[in-house]
Amino acid sequence: MSGTGQGPDRAPGPERTWGVRGLGVRYGGRTALDDVTFAVAARSVTAVVGGDGAGKTSLLRALAGVVRPSAGTVSRPDNRRIGYVSAGGGVWADLTAGENLEFAGRAYGLGAGRLRSRTAGLLEQTGLAAARDRLAGRLSGGMRQKLAVAMALVHEPELLILDEPTTGVDPVSRVELWRLLAGAAAGGAAVALATTYLDEAERAATVLVLDQGRALLAGTPEEVLAAVPGRVVESATRPGGVPAWRRGARWRAWSPDGSPLPGATEVAVDLEDAVVVAQLAREARRAGRAA
Amino acid sequence: MWAMAMKELRQMRRDRRTLAMMILMPVLLLVVFGYAASFDVDRVRTVVVGPAAHAVADRLPDQLEVVEVRADLGRQAAVEALRDGDAVVGVVTGAGQQAQVLVDGADLFSARSVVTVLRGRPELPDPEVLFNPGLETSTIMVPGLMGVVLVFVGTVATALGVVRERQNGTLEQLAVMPFRPRDVLLGKLLPYLGVAAVDLTVLIGAGLLLFDVPFVGSPLVFALGALLFLFVTVGAGVLISTVSETQGQAIQLAFMTMLPQILLSGLIFPLQAMAAGVRWIGYVLPLTYFIRVSRGVMVKGTPLDALLLPLGMLAVLGLAVLGLSIARFRRDLAPAGPRRPPAGEVEAVGAATRAEAGAR
Numbered sequence: 001m002s003g004t005g006q007g008p009d010r011a012p013g014p015e016r017t018w019g020v021r022g023l024g025v026r027y028g029g030r031t032a033l034d035d036v037t038f039a040v041a042a043r044s045v046t047a048v049v050g051g052d053g054a055g056k057t058s059l060l061r062a063l064a065g066v067v068r069p070s071a072g073t074v075s076r077p078d079n080r081r082i083g084y085v086s087a088g089g090g091v092w093a094d095l096t097a098g099e100n101l102e103f104a105g106r107a108y109g110l111g112a113g114r115l116r117s118r119t120a121g122l123l124e125q126t127g128l129a130a131a132r133d134r135l136a137g138r139l140s141g142g143m144r145q146k147l148a149v150a151m152a153l154v155h156e157p158e159l160l161i162l163d164e165p166t167t168g169v170d171p172v173s174r175v176e177l178w179r180l181l182a183g184a185a186a187g188g189a190a191v192a193l194a195t196t197y198l199d200e201a202e203r204a205a206t207v208l209v210l211d212q213g214r215a216l217l218a219g220t221p222e223e224v225l226a227a228v229p230g231r232v233v234e235s236a237t238r239p240g241g242v243p244a245w246r247r248g249a250r251w252r253a254w255s256p257d258g259s260p261l262p263g264a265t266e267v268a269v270d271l272e273d274a275v276v277v278a279q280l281a282r283e284a285r286r287a288g289r290a291a
Numbered sequence: 292m293w294a295m296a297m298k299e300l301r302q303m304r305r306d307r308r309t310l311a312m313m314i315l316m317p318v319l320l321l322v323v324f325g326y327a328a329s330f331d332v333d334r335v336r337t338v339v340v341g342p343a344a345h346a347v348a349d350r351l352p353d354q355l356e357v358v359e360v361r362a363d364l365g366r367q368a369a370v371e372a373l374r375d376g377d378a379v380v381g382v383v384t385g386a387g388q389q390a391q392v393l394v395d396g397a398d399l400f401s402a403r404s405v406v407t408v409l410r411g412r413p414e415l416p417d418p419e420v421l422f423n424p425g426l427e428t429s430t431i432m433v434p435g436l437m438g439v440v441l442v443f444v445g446t447v448a449t450a451l452g453v454v455r456e457r458q459n460g461t462l463e464q465l466a467v468m469p470f471r472p473r474d475v476l477l478g479k480l481l482p483y484l485g486v487a488a489v490d491l492t493v494l495i496g497a498g499l500l501l502f503d504v505p506f507v508g509s510p511l512v513f514a515l516g517a518l519l520f521l522f523v524t525v526g527a528g529v530l531i532s533t534v535s536e537t538q539g540q541a542i543q544l545a546f547m548t549m550l551p552q553i554l555l556s557g558l559i560f561p562l563q564a565m566a567a568g569v570r571w572i573g574y575v576l577p578l579t580y581f582i583r584v585s586r587g588v589m590v591k592g593t594p595l596d597a598l599l600l601p602l603g604m605l606a607v608l609g610l611a612v613l614g615l616s617i618a619r620f621r622r623d624l625a626p627a628g629p630r631r632p633p634a635g636e637v638e639a640v641g642a643a644t645r646a647e648a649g650a651r
Binding site (some may be wrong): 061064065066079080084088093104109 | 469
């Protein structure tokens with residue numbers, strides 16, 4: 001990366017896009033990912049969303065080099081320039097917060113002076129300065145996740161990969177984590193994260209929606225929303241004759257051909273609606289083919 | 292109650308390793324104790340030296356299995372044969388004098404058996420017990436137990452240490468960090484080797500001070516044997532960790548490797564007293580060879596050149612086990628290819644598109 005001003009540990013080179021192309025991942029006889037293409041550009045956050053078992057973790061693990069793909073290509077910087085937070089967090093519970101950061105810094109070859117300044121800075125940014133000497137196993141879930149992200153950031157990576165870093169984290173900690181990630185992207189990193197929270201995904205520059213190991217939707221949030229076919233409406237009661245789903249106390253329904261539904265008002269779709277509609281549309285196509 | 296029993300049965304059926312251990316372990320123990328658990332040594336290797344060697348060799352009791360008769364050699368050669376483990380009994384004959392019978396006290400059960408036989412035969416001379424004159428059990432058990440401690444530290448602690456990383460999800464974190472698999476492995480193992488060295492020192496000190504165990508040989512030869520043995524045990528620990536998902540599974544497997552070593556290595560039951568089939572299992576166990584080294588060096592002062600076979604076997608076993616464990620560990624830690632590509636970035640290619648990589 002050139003001109004990012006990220007200090008001596010960041011190797012110079014052109015800013016570029018990392019990702020996977022036509023990726024397939026199989027575990028024994030089970031296909032976890034099939035023909036998935038996904039790009040993570042520098043200076044931006046790319047979100048991977050999908051339900052349980054959709055393939056988010058497999059995609060990020062393949063991108064990080066933890067899983068060998070069965071098909072397709074993976075483009076990533078070498079390990080010295082990758083920061084990774086696994087789904088479990090990946091902090092050493094029997095080391096203190098400071099020791100965890102120190103280990104990560106040494107693993108990535110930071111010199112003593114730089115390690116000291118990065119550790120102090122990250123502990124400050126994550127609000128963990130007071131917990132520096134506390135065992136990571138005794139930190140709250142949110143603090144542990146922030147520590148994991150700090151460890152992944154200690155060497156200012158070019159590609160930051162995070163597997164559901166905000167799952168199970170309270171709203172305040174989620175905001176703080178996003179501030180860290182946005183800061184890393186602003187500093188030049190390409191950030192790829194998996195999340196189950198669609199409101200979070202809307203903050204990303206680009207989104208990939210996975211469903212049963214295949215790409216369901218991809219693009220910027222605006223592109224994804226604009227591509228929703230038909231019309232999404234909202235009503236107090238469940239409309240008949242069309243697919244509908246609950247949103248809070250009200251119902252939303254999808255009119256595939258865009259025709260209005262009596263008693264329902266059209267709403268501006270969000271990412272959650274877009275994902276639901278895409279799944280419904282896929283099921284409808286499958287049903288049509290089967291018939 | 293039935294609901295609980297059904298749940299337990301289903302869980303037990305899925306935990307095949309525990310089920311296999313519950314069924315196989317009693318069978319294993321029965322076989323081992325049936326064929327190996329014996330202190331009675333029927334045949335004891337014997338060398339006969341001195342001018343009347345041939346005549347005396349013919350008159351020795353059946354229990355003394357004569358493996359060498361040398362009329363041209365004297366007492367010194369018999370002592371060296373016992374020291375080097377070539378024989379347990381040395382009969383030294385003289386022209387017109389009563390023969391002397393030397394017995395290797397470090398081979399405790401053989402020695403006890405020979406002493407009992409000879410003392411029941413008034414026409415034969417009283418045996419002279421070398422190396423362990425009081426036929427003390429602690430003198431031979433302490434060097435052997437050091438091997439058990441090394442198995443414990445090397446195999447159990449190493450396996451648990453590596454599996455803990457996997458169970459906590461941190462092994463995956465290490466896989467992404469810019470470590471080579473051997474860096475991770477050696478970095479993890481070094482502290483255990485340090486602990487094992489401290490353990491050994493403490494045990495030797497305790498053996499000398501509390502049990503009056505002698506240490507008459509070379510500490511360097513002992514250290515070499517301990518180091519080679521540690522490579523085998525640590526390799527076994529890593530190997531166990533690569534096939535264990537949880538620490539419980541690792542402990543189970545480590546226990547299954549420890550038990551045969553304790554029972555079949557000659558630590559408790561003499562190898563010579565075991566049935567041939569079971570004895571051959573003992574010959575592929577690393578503890579068997581470490582015990583030869585530790586007892587030889589500490590109790591008898593056996594020199595390096597007489598220990599080349601056990602040291603060589605430890606080296607071969609170490610290379611095999613550690614090599615296999617590193618290969619398996621590498622597969623766990625670096626599944627997606629090279630860690631440090633020369634171009635500074637990686638284009639990992641799936642099996643279906645390898646041709647595409649060649650075209651880049």
